[in-house]
Amino acid sequence: MERRHHSQSHSQRQQRRNHFSSSSSSSSNQSRSNNRFSFPKSSSSSSSSSANDVRDRRRETQEEKQEEAIVGTCPFMCPEAERLQRQRLRDLAVFERLHGDPRNSSPALAVKKFCRTMSAKEVRASDVRPLPVLEETLNYLLSLLDSTEHPFEVIHDFVFDRTRSVRQDLIMQNIVNDKAINMFEKIVKFHVISHHKLRSSCSSSSISPLHYLNLEQLTKALTSLYNLYEANRSSKPIHEKEAEFRSFYVLLHLDSNGQPVGESLSLWFRHVPSPIIKSKEMWFARQALRYFQMGNYRRFLSTVAAEASYLQYCIIEPYIDEVRSLALCCIHNCCYKLHPYPLGHLSKVLMMEESDVELFCNAYGLQTCIDEVGNKLLPTKQTTFCRPKGGLQNYSFLGFQQLGSHMLSSLFYNHFLLVPMKPFSHVDGWN
Amino acid sequence: MAYMSMGEAHRRITDYLNRFSDAVSSQDVASLKQLLSFSSNSPSLLSLADSLNVFQDANRLIKQSDNYSPFADITVPLFRSLQHYRTGNLVDAYLAFEKSANAFIQEFRNWESAWALEALYVIAYEIRVLAERADRELASNGKSPEKLKAAGSFLMKVFGVLALGTVHLCRSVIRSIETARIFDFEEFPKRDKVTYMYYTGRLEVFNENFPAADQKLSYALINCNPRSEANIRSVSAVLIVMILKYLIPVKLSIGILPKDWLLEKYNLVEYSNIVQALRRGDLRLLRHALEEHEDQFLRSGVYLVLEKLELQVYQRLFKKIYIIQKQKDPSKAHQMKLDVIVKALKWLEMDMDVDEVECIVAILIHKNLVKGYFAHKSKVVVLSKQDPFPKLNGKPVNS
Numbered sequence: 048m049e050r051r052h053h054s055q056s057h058s059q060r061q062q063r064r065n066h067f068s069s070s071s072s073s074s075s076n077q078s079r080s081n082n083r084f085s086f087p088k089s090s091s092s093s094s095s096s097s098a099n100d101v102r103d104r105r106r107e108t109q110e111e112k113q114e115e116a117i118v119g120t121c122p123f124m125c126p127e128a129e130r131l132q133r134q135r136l137r138d139l140a141v142f143e144r145l146h147g148d149p150r151n152s153s154p155a156l157a158v159k160k161f162c163r164t165m166s167a168k169e170v171r172a173s174d175v176r177p178l179p180v181l182e183e184t185l186n187y188l189l190s191l192l193d194s195t196e197h198p199f200e201v202i203h204d205f206v207f208d209r210t211r212s213v214r215q216d217l218i219m220q221n222i223v224n225d226k227a228i229n230m231f232e233k234i235v236k237f238h239v240i241s242h243h244k245l246r247s248s249c250s251s252s253s254i255s256p257l258h259y260l261n262l263e264q265l266t267k268a269l270t271s272l273y274n275l276y277e278a279n280r281s282s283k284p285i286h287e288k289e290a291e292f293r294s295f296y297v298l299l300h301l302d303s304n305g306q307p308v309g310e311s312l313s314l315w316f317r318h319v320p321s322p323i324i325k326s327k328e329m330w331f332a333r334q335a336l337r338y339f340q341m342g343n344y345r346r347f348l349s350t351v352a353a354e355a356s357y358l359q360y361c362i363i364e365p366y367i368d369e370v371r372s373l374a375l376c377c378i379h380n381c382c383y384k385l386h387p388y389p390l391g392h393l394s395k396v397l398m399m400e401e402s403d404v405e406l407f408c409n410a411y412g413l414q415t416c417i418d419e420v421g422n423k424l425l426p427t428k429q430t431t432f433c434r435p436k437g438g439l440q441n442y443s444f445l446g447f448q449q450l451g452s453h454m455l456s457s458l459f460y461n462h463f464l465l466v467p468m469k470p471f472s473h474v475d476g477w478n
Numbered sequence: 479m480a481y482m483s484m485g486e487a488h489r490r491i492t493d494y495l496n497r498f499s500d501a502v503s504s505q506d507v508a509s510l511k512q513l514l515s516f517s518s519n520s521p522s523l524l525s526l527a528d529s530l531n532v533f534q535d536a537n538r539l540i541k542q543s544d545n546y547s548p549f550a551d552i553t554v555p556l557f558r559s560l561q562h563y564r565t566g567n568l569v570d571a572y573l574a575f576e577k578s579a580n581a582f583i584q585e586f587r588n589w590e591s592a593w594a595l596e597a598l599y600v601i602a603y604e605i606r607v608l609a610e611r612a613d614r615e616l617a618s619n620g621k622s623p624e625k626l627k628a629a630g631s632f633l634m635k636v637f638g639v640l641a642l643g644t645v646h647l648c649r650s651v652i653r654s655i656e657t658a659r660i661f662d663f664e665e666f667p668k669r670d671k672v673t674y675m676y677y678t679g680r681l682e683v684f685n686e687n688f689p690a691a692d693q694k695l696s697y698a699l700i701n702c703n704p705r706s707e708a709n710i711r712s713v714s715a716v717l718i719v720m721i722l723k724y725l726i727p728v729k730l731s732i733g734i735l736p737k738d739w740l741l742e743k744y745n746l747v748e749y750s751n752i753v754q755a756l757r758r759g760d761l762r763l764l765r766h767a768l769e770e771h772e773d774q775f776l777r778s779g780v781y782l783v784l785e786k787l788e789l790q791v792y793q794r795l796f797k798k799i800y801i802i803q804k805q806k807d808p809s810k811a812h813q814m815k816l817d818v819i820v821k822a823l824k825w826l827e828m829d830m831d832v833d834e835v836e837c838i839v840a841i842l843i844h845k846n847l848v849k850g851y852f853a854h855k856s857k858v859v860v861l862s863k864q865d866p867f868p869k870l871n872g873k874p875v876n877s
Contacts, residue, residue: 313684340785346837380843386853
């Protein structure tokens with residue numbers, strides 16, 4: 048019994064640090080201990096009197112944790128005290144303002160803010176929302192994604208912070224069941240969508256802080272989700288959507304050389320359950336990885352177009368640019384100078400609309416030309432070839448249907464996410 | 479031995495236990511080390527042993543005190559071991575010490591930093607000394623000496639702390655080993671160095687730092703001391719296999735193929751087909767080998783490394799086609815039609831269109847596995863007349 052406490056304490060402390068700490072480090076390593084979340088319900092930990100010895104120091108954290116697993120009683124999305132205070136201080140987000148009034152909110156609009164707590168002893172049960180309230184809160188937050196009144200960054204900022212608070216409340220109450228899994232899955236989806244949409248809107252090549260912070264929380268939430276899957280292994284061997292969510296990890300780490308911290312994919316794969324490895328979603332991710340590592344741009348791009356789900360696409364998108372870049376580089380440098388490369392064919396290779404291909408080449412300092420019959424061509428081995436200085440704009444991706452913003456919230460309730468996009472179907476430009 | 483009163487014995491025992499728990503709570507590795515080093519035959523440990531014989535109820539003492547019970551799993555068997563050691567009962571002393579040492583590793587894993595590393599080394603040392611003496615006792619009683627082997631696998635476990643995803647702990651442990659002036663790595667017994675290099679080399683494989691992995695794993699292999707090769711179950715032979723399982727993928731990645739006799743001798747069948755595939759340029763065989771041993775490769779963590787060999791297999795295939803063409807018509811050999819490659823791949827049951835072949839060709843050229851260029855309109859690869867298929871020369875394929 049005692050040993051279990053101790054073997055839990057380290058990884059749990061690590062877990063909690065990840066949830067409560069500031070945005071310093073990125074992804075945490077997936078811990079190995081199995082019983083991490085199950086607190087022994089019996090009072091095996093007899094309280095001690097002396098305050099100085101080691102056992103007490105450990106037990107204290109253990110008891111702290113059991114104390115931390117409080118049961119929230121707050122009936123609103125935002126504790127009343129906080130709402131009143133923020134009204135007084137005019138600290139209300141746009142979505143929380145009643146009729147646009149910065150001094151006035153309501154229980155239907157105010158949502159609890161994320162706040163770093165150092166110790167759960169400071170937290171009152173009345174400030175913590177119980178599970179049903181958290182579920183409603185999360186659903187409300189995700190419905191805001193459809194809003195057309197505000198730019199996406201503003202919506203994202205609000206939902207980002209408030210979902211972080213939802214996660215915090217879940218952890219504090221040690222809710223680790225199916226419903227927690229459900230909620231974390233939705234939160235991860237939000238971060239994935241933001242990953243995609245924030246990228247679209249940033250113009251410079253440097254990743255915006257919003258984008259970076261979002262990626263950080265995406266990784267943290269994903270790690271928590273994996274831990275939840277593990278913790279629930281006895282009641283449910285494999286969760287319905289686990290394969291897809293596991294595949295996200297692979298797709299986030301395609302470029303293993305770029306990872307300074309975190310577990311390498313080789314290490315990570317060691318602990319993935321066999322049914323997940325054999326799943327369709329993981330198969331796709333592994334194929335993407337294989338083609339990416341090999342540099343097989345043709346197969347990479349066509350496989351993504353044919354098999355990626357919307358969420359998988361969102362994650363893999365930055366790598367699409369990288370692969371296209373590689374393709375252009377290879378073709379430009381290795382193709383016979385006297386045989387300019389037809390743009391039509393290049394469009395097929397890059398899985399890009401032909402009009403975009405021209406812009407793409409221009410971004411790399413390359414000029415196109417036209418032959419006698421009017422076909423557009425890319426002369427190779429031009430001396431002006433160079434990496435684009437600014438970021439790349441967003442180009443079409445053949446086979447990808449961009450969902451209009453009004454459909455975003457539906458992503459959280461339908462299962463059609465797992466249906467692969469059809470290749471060469473309706474193409475939308477991006478704006 | 480002078481007469482020791484119950485009270486005195488009790489006092490000495492609680493004294494030891496207090497020092498133990500104080501050392502842990504204040505992370506005082508110097509004190510902790512002294513409490514574990516049996517072979518030093520320090521007076522305090524000897525008198526502790528005597529005390530344990532007088533006050534026979536140490537276990538209850540430990541388990542009932544909130545101060546000492548957290549470490550019961552370590553101290554209870556430790557005391558037992560000490561008692562056996564004192565009475566010259568080395569086999570039992572070894573068994574109990576091993577139990578205590580295993581419990582120690584568990585605790586070590588939970589501590590957030592590697593502060594107790596030196597204590598871990600002391601335990602590793604002590605366990606080996608005890609094992610050797612236990613084996614001597616066994617041999618003298620006509621039994622088979624197998625404690626040293628058991629100690630060997632315990633040592634694996636000790637260094638197992640360096641592996642297995644506790645990456646942050648690994649880094650601090652490795653850093654403390656590699657920068658500690660207190661230890662000279664060379665001073666450590668060879669076996670420890672070998673196991674250390676094995677585990678850190680393996681980590682390098684997972685992080686795909688192939689030159690570092692090669693260096694470390696090769697060191698481990700060379701210093702493995704295969705004196706008892708004949709006994710395939712000896713610690714050395716087991717270690718050799720473990721090292722090879724990681725060293726072979728590393729060597730393959732830098733273009734070095736193991737000889738068949740090596741694979742046969744150590745029964746590394748999972749690699750035979752892969753090596754064959756590389757030799758013959760047989761893509762189908764590579765994919766087949768990866769599928770056949772997929773679980774094993776994924777669990778050991780070398781799957782991704784092996785998968786990357788695909789490009790080298792392509793290079794080999796193209797080279798073979800080139801050689802065949804050269805035999806038919808040397809003047810035209812340096813021009814390879816993409817259609818010919820498509821046909822060759824079809825023969826290997828790999829369905830690839832000419833566009834994809836062009837892509838592969840482009841990548842091979844880009845990564846300097848092939849020297850030349852391709853002509854899109856005429857669908858031909860034109861190879862350099864000199865050294866069109868450069869060897870890797872000990873460097874991994876550049877990404």
